[in-house]
Amino acid sequence: MIILRKTEFWTYVGNKKNKIWLIYAYHRENGEIVAFVGENGKGNLLHCDILVKSK
Numbered sequence: 721m722i723i724l725r726k727t728e729f730w731t732y733v734g735n736k737k738n739k740i741w742l743i744y745a746y747h748r749e750n751g752e753i754v755a756f757v758g759e760n761g762k763g764n765l766l767h768c769d770i771l772v773k774s775k
Contacts, residue, residue: 723748730761740766 728743744756758766 724754 724745725748726743726745728741730739730741732739739761741759741761742756743759744753746753753771755768755770757768760766
């Protein structure tokens with residue numbers, strides 16, 4: 721069984737008025753990031769990427 725964890729944090733791009741949320745999932749045992757999402761706090765998805773293909 722693979723156990724993933726999710727974490728989120730905010731940061732900014734350029735200046736503090738351009739705040740974005742970064743949300744990512746990672747493999748609990750080896751720390752490998754398997755997916756991430758960037759969102760600007762206004763409901764607009766900036767980026768979403770699945771980094772590992774399912775078997």
